[in-house]
Amino acid sequence: xxxxxLGYIEDKYFEDLTEKQQQDFMDSCFAYDEELQKxxxxxxxEALQPTNTATTVRQRGGxxxxxxxxFAETKEYLGxxxxxxxxxxxxxxxxxxxxxxxxMGGTFEIRPAADLDAMxxxxxxxxxxxxx
Amino acid sequence: MTAISQPINDIYRTxxxxxxxxxxxxxxxxxxxxxxxxxxxxxxxxxxxxxxMPDNPRAWLISTGRFKAIDRLRRQAKFSTxxxxxxxxxxxxxxxPALQDEQSIVDDQLRLIFxxxxxxxxxxxxxxxxxxxxxxxxxxxxxSAFLQSTTTLAQRIVRAKxxxxxxxxxxxxxxxxxxxERLDAVLQVIYLLFNEGYSASSGENLLxxxxxxxxxxxxxxxxxxxxxxxxxxxLGLMLLHESRRHARMDDDGDMILLEEQNRALxxxxxxxHGVALVEQALKSGEFGAYxxxxxxxxxxxxxxxxxxxxxxxxxxxxxxLLELTxxxxxxxxxxxxxxxxxxxxxxxxxLHQLQQQPALKNYYWLQxxxxxxxxxxxxxxxxxxxxxxxxxxxxxxxxxxFLKKRIAQLS
Numbered sequence: 211x212x213x214x215x216l217g218y219i220e221d222k223y224f225e226d227l228t229e230k231q232q233q234d235f236m237d238s239c240f241a242y243d244e245e246l247q248k249x250x251x252x253x254x255x256e257a258l259q260p261t262n263t264a265t266t267v268r269q270r271g272g273x274x275x276x277x278x279x280x281f282a283e284t285k286e287y288l289g290x291x292x293x294x295x296x297x298x299x300x301x302x303x304x305x306x307x308x309x310x311x312x313x314m315g316g317t318f319e320i321r322p323a324a325d326l327d328a329m330x331x332x333x334x335x336x337x338x339x340x341x342x
Numbered sequence: 343m344t345a346i347s348q349p350i351n352d353i354y355r356t357x358x359x360x361x362x363x364x365x366x367x368x369x370x371x372x373x374x375x376x377x378x379x380x381x382x383x384x385x386x387x388x389x390x391x392x393x394x395m396p397d398n399p400r401a402w403l404i405s406t407g408r409f410k411a412i413d414r415l416r417r418q419a420k421f422s423t424x425x426x427x428x429x430x431x432x433x434x435x436x437x438x439p440a441l442q443d444e445q446s447i448v449d450d451q452l453r454l455i456f457x458x459x460x461x462x463x464x465x466x467x468x469x470x471x472x473x474x475x476x477x478x479x480x481x482x483x484x485x486s487a488f489l490q491s492t493t494t495l496a497q498r499i500v501r502a503k504x505x506x507x508x509x510x511x512x513x514x515x516x517x518x519x520x521x522x523e524r525l526d527a528v529l530q531v532i533y534l535l536f537n538e539g540y541s542a543s544s545g546e547n548l549l550x551x552x553x554x555x556x557x558x559x560x561x562x563x564x565x566x567x568x569x570x571x572x573x574x575x576x577l578g579l580m581l582l583h584e585s586r587r588h589a590r591m592d593d594d595g596d597m598i599l600l601e602e603q604n605r606a607l608x609x610x611x612x613x614x615h616g617v618a619l620v621e622q623a624l625k626s627g628e629f630g631a632y633x634x635x636x637x638x639x640x641x642x643x644x645x646x647x648x649x650x651x652x653x654x655x656x657x658x659x660x661x662x663l664l665e666l667t668x669x670x671x672x673x674x675x676x677x678x679x680x681x682x683x684x685x686x687x688x689x690x691x692x693l694h695q696l697q698q699q700p701a702l703k704n705y706y707w708l709q710x711x712x713x714x715x716x717x718x719x720x721x722x723x724x725x726x727x728x729x730x731x732x733x734x735x736x737x738x739x740x741x742x743x744f745l746k747k748r749i750a751q752l753s
Contacts, residue, residue: 211510298512299462304520322509 212253212295212323213302217309219289219316238310246294251305254293261287289316293323349395350386357400358383359478363450365407366457367513372475372503374411381414382407451476452567453513455560459528460511467502468531469538474499476563477556487549488538528564529576529632532557536580540587554584571626575633578619582639585612597744601648613643634663653683670701678711686715706735710745717752726752 224232246252266277289311296302299320306318358379365375382403396402458471470488473479479487485495505511516524539553561577589607590598620640623633638659645651660676673696681689693712702708713728726749733745 213510296510298510298514299460300512300514300516300520302510303462304517 211298211302212293213299214321214323215292215294215302215306216288216319216321217290217292217311217316218286218319219311219314220285220287222285223315235310235314242308242310243292246292246305251295252292253295255291257290258288286317294320347387347391350383350390353386353399353403354383357403359476360447360451361400361403361407362475362478363454364404364447365411366454366475367450368404368408369411370513371507372457374414375407377414378407378411379403381410385410448567449515451563452515455528455564455567456515456524457506457511457513459524459531460506461524461527462509462511463502463505465530465534467498467505468527469534470495470498471502472531472560473535473556477560479556483549487553489550525568525570525572529572532560532564533576533580533632535560536583540583554580554587558584571623571628572630572632574619574623574626575629575636578616578623579632579636579639581612581616581619582636582643585609585616585643595740596747597740600642605647608643613640616640617644631663631667634659634666638663651682653679657683670696670699671705671707673699674702674705674708674711681715681718686719689715690719704735706732706741709735713748717748722752 224235227235243252243255261279261281264279264281266280268275294302294305296305299322302320306312306320309316309318312318361382362375362379365378366372369375369378385406386399386403390396455472455476458475459468463471470484473484473487474481481496481499482492485492488495515521536554536557539551539555539557558577558580561573561580565573565577585608586600586603588609589603589605590600592598616636617640620633620636623629624637638656641652641655641659656679657676660672660679664672664676674693677689677692677696680692690712693708693715696702697708709728709732713725713732716722716725716728729745729749729752733742733749736742736745
């Protein structure tokens with residue numbers, strides 16, 4: 211099964227660390243990611259730039275609206291996402307519970323990917339019949 | 343009732359949970375397995391009166407259920423191109439050795455328990471699902487026991503099942519590495535269930551009290567499937583509590599404190615069984631918080647009277663419990679035990695200190711315990727004052743009645 215793991219962190223975890231400690235932490239994270247890639251569990255993922263780089267696009271009253279943010283009200287923010295391949299939820303939990311950022315105080319929200327193949331196929335049929 | 347339907351009813355009663363557990367493994371889905379089992383029993387009602395009982399009714403029912411489920415999936419597949427079909431080799435599996443093998447039947451039940459109690463489900467969902475799937479209670483019965491509407495309960499169970507399916511919660515006994523934590527989630531469900539039934543007063547509906555019995559049955563089942571010290575501890579704890587069920591309330595449904603209970607009403611057999619379990623758990627050296635709480639209950643149960651209680655032993659056990667799971671409420675109970683050993687003045691000193699803790703500041707039981715120690719020390723005025731304070735801190739009718747009675751006795 212495919213799972214998307216949303217990694218949440220807080221800046222305060224890193225504030226008190228020396229540069230060496232920060233490097234060690236990053237090294238352990240990258241090493242673990244590499245391990246997950248090698249054994250086929252990590253099939254994708256990205257780290258995110260801080261929330262102050264975010265831009266929001268929406269439509270309001272028929273007009274396109276582009277704004278700064280959003281800025282979360284909590285101190286915890288989404289720091290990265292990982293696409294994980296796991297046998298089932300137990301394996302996904304086990305794999306993520308060993309991630310070094312958990313030891314640092316971070317949290318992972320593990321969500322199963324939705325399989326939209328059937329829906330996509332139905333939509334494709336609808337679209338091709340309306341084109342004819 | 344025909345001659346054969348009675349044996350079918352008996353088989354349903356004794357075997358249906360095991361059959362369901364195995365069908366869940368074979369079919370990979372709880373709902374599908376429930377329908378399959380229903381179909382299989384219906385088929386038995388049609389066939390057995392004509393052809394006679396099969397040699398191994400359980401294997402026959404599992405095999406028939408699996409066949410019926412595949413049939414059901416085939417019919418559905420006609421309407422949906424994308425339904426996945428289980429491979430249908432060996433449709434008649436009556437002779438499958440796995441269906442005769444006691445160990446695999448045991449493993450299936452254990453798998454079902456761990457699935458229903460998975461920590462990724464809410465505590466409420468875990469309790470409802472366990473009662474429905476493992477204990478075989480109907481949705482109506484569960485709703486009535488928890489004083490909730492059948493619709494609410496049914497929805498809770500449906501949502502839990504769909505989370506199991508969508509999130510990929512597996513049907514398996516956790517790996518050794520995860521077992522302590524997962525077992526904890528299972529024990530939590532069982533103890534919650536027990537307390538839900540234990541806190542019911544004698545006037546309340548019997549189904550509610552039935553929850554305690556169900557919890558004890560579950561504890562026994564779990565222990566038979568998975569030998570483990572903490573399961574022994576929890577089962578012991580529940581049996582020791584249960585032994586005092588009829589002594590802890592008077593005819594009006596008012597609480598009677600441990601020291602004032604009529605010990606002749608305690609169930610000796612349950613105590614014996616509970617104490618034996620506690621001893622085994624403690625001897626193993628791998629016990630946890632449930633075993634220690636059970637050991638404390640055992641010391642109380644073995645005392646001839648309140649004044650004969652081995653308070654030194656109880657204090658020692660509370661110390662161990664605090665090491666394992668620090669909690670202000672356990673500290674409070676320990677302080678009361680020290681008062682019983684060393685006298686009310688020492689106890690009051692500790693209680694004054696504990697009151698500084700934010701968690702206990704507005705806790706009715708602390709005020710009530712203080713009042714009780716003042717009463718023992720002969721300080722009527724302070725006793726009254728603290729009973730009054732305690733009364734202002736609890737909303738529970740039974741606790742309020744207890745405090746009012748004390749106040750009336752002192753005034």
